[in-house]
Amino acid sequence: MSGQCPIHKKPHPLLKCRAFLSMPLEERKACLMENRLCFRCMATSDHVARNCKVSVKCAECGSVRHNTALHVDQAFFRDTQVTKGDNGGEQNSSSVTSKCTEICGDNLGGRSCSKVCQVKVYTQRKEHEAIKVYAVLDEQSNRSLAKPQLFDALGITSTTTPYTLRTCSGIMETAGRRANNLMISSIDDKVKFHLPALIECEMIPDDRQEIPTPDIANHFSHLKPIANKIPPVDPQVQILLLLGRDVLRAHKVREHINGPHDAPYAQRLDLGWVIVGRSVFGHIPPTKHHNVFKTSVYSNGRTSLMEPCSNMIQVKERLTRVRRVA
CATH class of the missing domain: 2.40.70.10 (Acid Proteases)
Structure with a gap:
């Protein structure tokens, strides 16, 4: 199935398939596993990655051990241009963009x-x-x-x-x-x-x-x-x-x-x-500043620079005695 897209069953490789490139990283890996495709060249099921002789190089980090499509940072795919006539039968589109900014807002770590x-x-x-x-x-x-x-x-x-x-x-x-x-x-x-x-x-x-x-x-x-x-x-x-x-x-x-x-x-x-x-995939930008305002003290007396979790709640009611007058 060399050069055949397993998603659309069209004669375009996965590296030019917009549907595949727009998937989260884990789903792309799952797609390769389901179709038993080589994780290195991503073009055939005749061999596995350790036996692959195809020369690959990640355009993001320069690694020769994985393809660009399996790089963990998805920034590359947000602005990937797909040219007309290179889509093997898919509908034409000018670009693939990420909607993450819309659902995450100003929270760089995602919601x-x-x-x-x-x-x-x-x-x-x-x-x-x-x-x-x-x-x-x-x-x-x-x-x-x-x-x-x-x-x-x-x-x-x-x-x-x-x-x-x-x-x-x-x-x-x-x-x-x-x-x-x-x-x-x-x-x-x-x-x-x-x-x-x-x-x-x-x-x-x-x-x-x-x-x-x-x-x-x-x-x-x-x-x-x-x-x-x-x-x-x-x-x-x-x-x-x-x-x-x-x-x-x-x-x-x-x-x-x-x-x-x-x-x-x-x-x-x-x-x-x-x-x-x-609700976010890919690289999370590091924060530029780290501040510590106070030291927290846990219920057992141990101190910590981390803010204690407030989601564990235990309630113990205190019963009051009522004195009856005969």
Whole structure:
């Protein structure tokens, strides 16, 4: 199959195939493996790379051990020009460009998505007063928490009770309201179920950069089929809820899309589809400045220059005794 493109079955080599060059590196490797093509010349299945006699040289780093198409930095392919008449039957196009800037914004390291869903929360028998919020699904937390804004929006006026909050950054004594008899539903109202008692907590992770978007799904071929199942980010909806292990149904995976090793993966939960992983491939530019502003102290007394992880949350309620008067 020398010179034959295994993707289009046309007489153009892979090095001139726009579809192949636009793939992430892991998908290009997978394509070569599936078609048993030589990783060196990428033109035949008659031999493997260690027996390949073809002279190759990477145009990016000058290496003679791999082809340019397998160089880890994709900057070369963002501006690769494909000339007319050299496409072996593919539709003509002037260039292949990367959309990474659009989905990553100013974050040079790319967006790192986590399990965040847009949901509706309401009190029983008051579904018409449902509040839209983003919920963080965190199996590292033993209790479900909600920010004060959600308590206020639902009109919950219960008295505050003390509890102990333990995170990677330490242990603190705090207090908050309790909310019972609440319901949660997916944004399309197809799934509804009861929530356990929510505890008021201000320290819920609220990084909006971690919210999955349709653009991120469209950026990866294996996630494109679910792009229309992920709602666009609503700037009016806040991250006000954290669902811990006390609501196991929310964490059950109903469907799973894996993809290449280093690519983001997707899961269908009862509350909707989520994407987990970093949304950028290729070379990540190094930062020019590194500053240390403080030394952190972990709960065991160990000091560190690294910022403690705030995503592990353990809650221990403190029960108060009530004296009865006979």
